[in-house]
Structures are given as structure tokens and as C-alpha cells.
Amino acid sequence: MYKSREMKSRLPVRTAGIALVVVALMLAGCGSSASTDAGSAGSAGPATTGGATYAIVSNAEVAAGFAALVPLAATAAAKVAAKSGDSEAAVNDMYTKWFEFEGTVRKNDESVYLDMEDALVSVKAGQKDNDAAKASKGAAALVTLTATYLAKFPADAAAPVAAPALGASTQTVLVGLNEWKIDVPDTIAHGIVTLSLTNKGNEIHEFVVFRTDLAVADLPLDAEGGVDEKGTGVHLVDEHENLKPGTGADLKVDLPPGKYVFVCNMLGHFKHGMVKQVIVT
Ligand SMILES: [Cu+2]
Numbered sequence: 001m002y003k004s005r006e007m008k009s010r011l012p013v014r015t016a017g018i019a020l021v022v023v024a025l026m027l028a029g030c031g032s033s034a035s036t037d038a039g040s041a042g043s044a045g046p047a048t049t050g051g052a053t054y055a056i057v058s059n060a061e062v063a064a065g066f067a068a069l070v071p072l073a074a075t076a077a078a079k080v081a082a083k084s085g086d087s088e089a090a091v092n093d094m095y096t097k098w099f100e101f102e103g104t105v106r107k108n109d110e111s112v113y114l115d116m117e118d119a120l121v122s123v124k125a126g127q128k129d130n131d132a133a134k135a136s137k138g139a140a141a142l143v144t145l146t147a148t149y150l151a152k153f154p155a156d157a158a159a160p161v162a163a164p165a166l167g168a169s170t171q172t173v174l175v176g177l178n179e180w181k182i183d184v185p186d187t188i189a190h191g192i193v194t195l196s197l198t199n200k201g202n203e204i205h206e207f208v209v210f211r212t213d214l215a216v217a218d219l220p221l222d223a224e225g226g227v228d229e230k231g232t233g234v235h236l237v238d239e240h241e242n243l244k245p246g247t248g249a250d251l252k253v254d255l256p257p258g259k260y261v262f263v264c265n266m267l268g269h270f271k272h273g274m275v276k277q278v279i280v281t
Contacts, residue, residue, distance in 0.1 A: 055103055056104050057103075061100075061104075062153065062155075065100055065101035068097050070142060070143055072090070072093050072097055073142050074139050075090050076090035076091045076094050076123050076127065076139070077135040077136040080132050081132035081136065091123060095124075098116075106256060109153070114211075115141070115145050116142060116149075118236075119138045119142040121236060122141065124138075124238075170191060170193075171194070172196050173196065175197045175207065175262070176200050177197060177199045177207060177243065179201045180272035182207075182263075184276055185278070186277075186278065186279065187280070188255065188279075189280070190256055191255065192252065193254075194251070195209075197240060199243040204244055204266065205274070206241045206264055206266055207251065208265050209253055209255075210229075210234045211235040211256075211259070214233045214234065214261075216261060216275050219231070219234065220232055220234060226271075227261075227275075238253050255280045257280050259278075260278045262275070262276045263275045
């Protein structure tokens with residue numbers, strides 16, 4: 001993600017001559033890579049476990065879950081470092097295990113839960129970006145967070161009372177990207193959500209999901225005037241980069257209830273209004 005962000009900031013000012021070359025290059029690359037974009041996005045998302053996502057399990061089951069999850073995260077990070085071909089499968093295995101007990105962690109300790117989600121996203125982003133340091137940082141954070149959690153909720157503690165009718169859903173939500181807006185419903189039901197992205201405009205767009213309680217006007221900004229993906233008060237959930245005009249891709253995300261903003265963080269696009277606040281119920 002950081003590599004492409006740097007590339008964006010180095011994009012030349014669009015004087016007439018340069019713009020023609022850029023457009024020609026974009027058109028040339030469009031047909032060949034469109035299917036690649038959609039394919040990688042579809043398989044990169046975590047596996048769906050449907051209604052079991054927010055199941056409340058016993059503390060013993062959570063402890064057993066962490067005993068399996070921590071090595072899975074370490075394995076995924078090691079495969080990223082080794083540039084192994086099945087590193088993406090290892091990330092998916094990690095998420096599949098996490099989905100078995102994350103609802104209980106969230107119910108017991110929302111703060112640790114959110115930090116764990118960030119740690120897992122770091123492993124996943126490291127895999128996508130071929131960034132071994134990022135993946136291993138996420139795996140290491142998970143070890144620390146697991147110890148923190150298990151100290152508070154050991155395996156032999158009584159199970160929490162089940163949350164009433166959380167009933168996670170699986171659904172597809174259509175998202176239209178255009179100059180300069182993001183068309184998506186104001187509210188989305190929580191659960192595993194497939195965001196079906198379509199670039200309906202004439203520019204390359206991207207799509208970034210943040211969980212944040214901040215109003216759009218209060219979002220932390222980076223030096224280029226985009227939303228600072230590591231800024232205070234925002235949690236990066238996931239993103240899909242470089243969606244060419246006329247192409248689409250699916251981004252599968254796990255959205256607990258809360259406030260979110262969807263952003264196009266291409267240079268200048270956020271300031272042009274490509275941001276949408278969404279409530280997940
Ligand atoms: Cu955009």
C-alpha cells in the first residue's frame with residue numbers, strides 16, 4: 001500500500017501532453033489487467049462462516065481458538081517473508097479460525113478485539129503488499145494481545161451470556177465510484193459483507209474502508225490531503241486499489257456494528273468529495 005501511495009504522489013501534474021500519454025497507458029493496460037484485479041480481490045478476502053461469525057462460545061473454546069490462531073498468524077507471516085506461493089491461503093486459514101470465536105472476544109473486550117482486528121489486517125495487508133515486516137508486526141501484535149486477553153478471560157472463567165439476536169448476515173452491497181462521489185446506502189446490516197465495487201467514472205479510483213466515530217470534517221489527513229490511514233481515531237478495515245474505469249471488483253469485509261467512512265484516497269479525490277459515511281447496524 002505504501003509503495004503505491006508513493007507512486008501516486010509522484011504522478012505528474014496533468015499538462016496536456018503528459019495527460020495524453022497517461023490516458024493512453026491507462027487504456028492500454030485496462031483490458032489485460034481488469035480480470036486480474038477482480039480475481040485477486042475475490043480470493044483475498046477472508047472465508048465466510050455465515051451465521052456462526054458472531055456466535056458466543058465458552059472461554060475454554062476461545063483459549064483453544066487463540067492456541068490455534070497465533071501459530072496460523074505466525075505461519076502466514078513466515079510465508080510472506082519466504083515469498084511462498086500459498087501465503088494467501090495461510091492468511092485465509094488465519095481468518096477462518098478467527099471467525100470461529102471473534103464474537104466472544106468482541107463481547108468480552110471491545111478494545112482488545114479492535115486491536116486484534118488491526119493486527120490481523122496487518123498480516124493480510126503484508127501478504128497483499130509483499131511486505132514481510134508489516135505481516136510479522138501484525139503476528140507479533142497478536143501474540144501480545146492474546147496474552148492480554150487471556151489474562152482477563154482465562155479458559156476456566158464462566159462463559160459470557162449470549163448476546164441477543166446478533167445474527168450476522170452475509171450480503172452483497174453495490175458500490176458505485178464516480179467523479180466525485182461514492183454511491184452506497186447510508187446504512188448496512190452488520191456481518192460478512194461483499195462490497196461489489198464498480199468504477200463508473202473516467203478516472204482510476206480506489207476504495208478504502210475505515211471504521212471511525214469521527215465526522216468526515218474531523219478525519220485525520222496526510223501530507224497530501226488524503227485521509228491518513230494510520231491517523232488517530234481511524235481504523236483501516238480494508239481497501240481495494242487502482243480500479244480502472246469500467247472495471248469492478250469484490251471486497252469482502254467483516255463489519256461489526258458501528259460508524260464507518262468509505263473513501264477514495266487517490267491523490268485529491270477525497271478533497272473532491274469522494275467520501276461517504278455509512279452506519280453499520
Ligand atoms: Cu477516486
